[in-house]
Amino acid sequence: MNFDDTPQEAAFRETARKWIEANAPKELQAELSKSSLGRIRLANRDIVDVGKAWQKKKFEGNWACLHWPKEYGGRGATPIEKVIWQQEEGVYGKLTQPFQIGEGMCGPTVMAFGSEEAKRRYLPKLASGEEIWCQLFSEPSAGSDVAGLRTRAEKKGDNWVVNGQKIWTSGAHYSDYGLLIARTDPNVPKHKGLTMFFLDMKSPGVEVRPIKQANGMQEFNEVYFTDVVIPDSQRLGAVGDGWNVSLTTLMNERMSIGARLATGVPEMFELCSNLMLEDGLAIDDPAVRSKLASWAAKSNGLKYTSYRTISALSKGERPGPENSIGKLVSGMMLQDIATYAMDLQGAAGILTGNDEETAQGQFQQMLLSSPSMRIAGGTDEILRNIIAERVLGLPGDIRVDKDVPYNKIPTKGR
Amino acid sequence: MNFDFSDDQKQLRDQARKFLAEKCSPKAVRVVLDGKAPYDKELWKGLAEMGFLGVAIPEEFGGAGAGHLELCVIAEEMGRANAPVPFSSTVYLAAEALLIAGSEAQKKKWLPAVASGEAIGTLALFEGKGNPAPKNVKLTAANGVLNGVKKPVADGAIADFAVVAARTGSSGRDNDISLFLVALKAAGVDVKSLTNLDPTRGQAEITFKDVKAEPLGAAGDGWSILTQVLDRAAVLCAFEQVGGADRALEMGRDYALDRIAFGRQIGSFQAVKHMLADMYVSATLARSNSYYGAWALSTNAAELPEAAAAARISATQAFQHCAKNNIQVHGGMGFTWEFDCHMYYRRANAMALGLGSLTYWEDQLIDRMRKKNAA
Numbered sequence: 001m002n003f004d005d006t007p008q009e010a011a012f013r014e015t016a017r018k019w020i021e022a023n024a025p026k027e028l029q030a031e032l033s034k035s036s037l038g039r040i041r042l043a044n045r046d047i048v049d050v051g052k053a054w055q056k057k058k059f060e061g062n063w064a065c066l067h068w069p070k071e072y073g074g075r076g077a078t079p080i081e082k083v084i085w086q087q088e089e090g091v092y093g094k095l096t097q098p099f100q101i102g103e104g105m106c107g108p109t110v111m112a113f114g115s116e117e118a119k120r121r122y123l124p125k126l127a128s129g130e131e132i133w134c135q136l137f138s139e140p141s142a143g144s145d146v147a148g149l150r151t152r153a154e155k156k157g158d159n160w161v162v163n164g165q166k167i168w169t170s171g172a173h174y175s176d177y178g179l180l181i182a183r184t185d186p187n188v189p190k191h192k193g194l195t196m197f198f199l200d201m202k203s204p205g206v207e208v209r210p211i212k213q214a215n216g217m218q219e220f221n222e223v224y225f226t227d228v229v230i231p232d233s234q235r236l237g238a239v240g241d242g243w244n245v246s247l248t249t250l251m252n253e254r255m256s257i258g259a260r261l262a263t264g265v266p267e268m269f270e271l272c273s274n275l276m277l278e279d280g281l282a283i284d285d286p287a288v289r290s291k292l293a294s295w296a297a298k299s300n301g302l303k304y305t306s307y308r309t310i311s312a313l314s315k316g317e318r319p320g321p322e323n324s325i326g327k328l329v330s331g332m333m334l335q336d337i338a339t340y341a342m343d344l345q346g347a348a349g350i351l352t353g354n355d356e357e358t359a360q361g362q363f364q365q366m367l368l369s370s371p372s373m374r375i376a377g378g379t380d381e382i383l384r385n386i387i388a389e390r391v392l393g394l395p396g397d398i399r400v401d402k403d404v405p406y407n408k409i410p411t412k413g414r
Numbered sequence: 415m416n417f418d419f420s421d422d423q424k425q426l427r428d429q430a431r432k433f434l435a436e437k438c439s440p441k442a443v444r445v446v447l448d449g450k451a452p453y454d455k456e457l458w459k460g461l462a463e464m465g466f467l468g469v470a471i472p473e474e475f476g477g478a479g480a481g482h483l484e485l486c487v488i489a490e491e492m493g494r495a496n497a498p499v500p501f502s503s504t505v506y507l508a509a510e511a512l513l514i515a516g517s518e519a520q521k522k523k524w525l526p527a528v529a530s531g532e533a534i535g536t537l538a539l540f541e542g543k544g545n546p547a548p549k550n551v552k553l554t555a556a557n558g559v560l561n562g563v564k565k566p567v568a569d570g571a572i573a574d575f576a577v578v579a580a581r582t583g584s585s586g587r588d589n590d591i592s593l594f595l596v597a598l599k600a601a602g603v604d605v606k607s608l609t610n611l612d613p614t615r616g617q618a619e620i621t622f623k624d625v626k627a628e629p630l631g632a633a634g635d636g637w638s639i640l641t642q643v644l645d646r647a648a649v650l651c652a653f654e655q656v657g658g659a660d661r662a663l664e665m666g667r668d669y670a671l672d673r674i675a676f677g678r679q680i681g682s683f684q685a686v687k688h689m690l691a692d693m694y695v696s697a698t699l700a701r702s703n704s705y706y707g708a709w710a711l712s713t714n715a716a717e718l719p720e721a722a723a724a725a726r727i728s729a730t731q732a733f734q735h736c737a738k739n740n741i742q743v744h745g746g747m748g749f750t751w752e753f754d755c756h757m758y759y760r761r762a763n764a765m766a767l768g769l770g771s772l773t774y775w776e777d778q779l780i781d782r783m784r785k786k787n788a789a
Contacts, residue, residue: 301699
């Protein structure tokens with residue numbers, strides 16, 4: 001048991017470190033280090049522009065999408081090398097945010113189901129950041145039950161015509177291409193009538209509207225489709241096989257290992273170490289200590305769980321299911337910590353201004369944003385189902401709509 | 415990074431699991447649970463023969479000289495089997511205290527006896543309510559003569575020797591405390607069994623009246639030694655707790671698959687599935703924290719105090735959580751004496767207190783994190 005690199009890993013790390021040292025946009029380091037909780041705000045520059053520049057540089061240095069095959073713009077690296085790269089990339093990894101869905105989900109789907117021509121045309125430009133991809137799966141009435149989606153694609157000659165609406169699409173407003181799942185046959189059970197496509201986001205009839213979220217921010221979009229034409233050559237997988245194709249996409253989403261999720265613990269520790277309560281520092285209060293210690297132990301548990309996964313990768317083994325707990329634990333913890341941090345501030349905890357003396361409103365922002373952590377990318381409930389079914393082997397849910405043709409499923413307002 | 419046990423260590427774990435499945439069935443545990451024996455003597459002998467009692471004791475003192483990682487994997491299996499033997503008192507507490515502070519003669523006298531199963535040892539620290547703290551040690555030692563009462567002392571009624579924490583000064587500082595080694599057959603020692611949450615591991619009150627004792631470690635070093643012993647034991651107990659949590663989760667899972675209600679397996683109801691998923695989450699967090707503790711223990715790393723506290727907290731919470739919800743999954747049957755659920759519930763809640771309460775370890779973790787941050 002040790003935390004050391006193998007000689008090969010150490011050599012790889014050294015090469016990566018040197019390259020990053022020579023090429024990273026160091027002028028942004030301080031600002032990037034400050035932006036915790038996954039939200040990146042740069043004072044004077046657009047994250048997409050800066051991100052594209054970093055991505056292009058990485059691509060030219062052969063460091064982009066490094067676990068992809070070389071012919072499609074990757075490096076042909078092993079999973080453990082990808083983890084090492086992420087560790088070394090550190091805060092600059094935050095700049096990859098606009099490309100993560102493309103690299104993690106859309107690209108692998110094109111790789112698995114696209115024609116050779118499509119792979120050579122699209123993947124290298126995705127890897128270089130020249131073209132950004134988004135994922136068009138969720139709909140207003142199809143979230144956890146995404147197979148119940150309503151967006152229709154109808155065949156007209158060699159093309160498909162798409163009508164409908166998607167929601168929660170990150171980056172749709174700056175994306176060049178989108179991975180779209182749509183219903184091509186409403187007369188068969190819901191999982192069987194879906195087909196996967198990709199499309200040019202600048203196609204006529206595509207309209208992107210930002211969503212004003214519950215936290216007041218605008219990070220996601222709705223995307224409307226009105227008679228949008230997609231050539232059949234942009235279909236991925238067989239007609240009616242879209243559900244299976246989407247499983248590939250989602251599996252790749254869950255494979256993203258080493259991405260450290262925010263828990264709020266470091267911020268909370270800092271708050272408690274500095275905040276004066278009536279009887280002294282918060283961290284000297286027994287009730288505070290008890291909660292803080294429990295959260296710290298949980299957060300450590302997540303860290304060492306990811307180390308176990310990395311160790312499996314290092315040995316060339318398939319990681320166990322243990323990594324599936326990450327988002328479930330961190331999402332709830334973030335919300336609990338935010339609530340408690342505000343409780344410690346008393347009545348002033350109501351105030352959200354970033355010029356407030358205590359923690360500059362960061363926990364208030366955390367509180368308002370944290371519900372999305374428990375929903376996006378699989379709700380807490382779906383994640384518990386996944387753990388119960390795939391890890392513990394418990395029976396799947398009884399699905400009353402499983403064998404019912406999609407257009408006969410009872411619905412509200414469809 | 416190789417944050418995992420080696421193949422040899424995993425093999426040892428499998429070997430221990432197999433051995434305990436055979437020699438320590440729930441039926442065997444129930445002999446002690448029902449008060450028909452103070453501990454499982456046959457099992458104790460078997461553990462000695464397997465080399466498990468002395469796995470971390472150096473060969474020169476009669477042990478296998480393997481190491482603490484090996485002891486961790488065995489501990490996990492002891493917890494999984496709910497073994498009714500004085501393993502933690504003897505191996506994690508008494509033997510570790512000897513390894514840390516014992517003189518050559520003391521180690522030669524006691525460690526081979528521990529490894530061979532001839533001597534049961536324990537730590538006599540607590541004196542009624544309260545957590546580990548110098549101020550809670552009232553038993554006095556004057557010129558090597560002990561006077562006072564210790565309780566609860568784990569496995570005190572079956573122990574042959576005890577490491578006793580005693581007050582040798584009154585300055586109010588940690589160095590008021592010294593440790594002593596006492597053979598419990600000595601004149602003036604009076605042992606009384608106490609009823610406790612987990613009858614598969616006894617607790618006792620030991621009264622020392624003018625008992626002559628030899629010092630263990632230098633005078634005034636008692637608290638510093640104890641702190642090290644408790645940290646080591648926290649990691650080793652965490653592995654027992656992880657084993658127990660895993661077993662409770664498995665029992666709940668198996669029952670949820672087996673039991674039919676409302677015309678279907680109860681494990682198909684989300685209320686039950688989600689409860690079991692949450693048990694898996696806490697057991698996984700505990701395992702990962704314990705692995706880190708194992709690393710720190712086996713390398714004697716500077717991180718041990720923090721790692722031990724985090725492992726202790728995480729494993730205590732996980733075992734309590736899994737044992738409690740295992741009963742819930744079982745419903746009414748889980749509340750019968752006949753089903754084994756309560757054995758894990760008892761063990762989980764007794765273990766949660768044995769080295770000091772959860773609150774105590776939470777306090778420790780914060781102190782240790784602050785110390786690290788300040789450094």
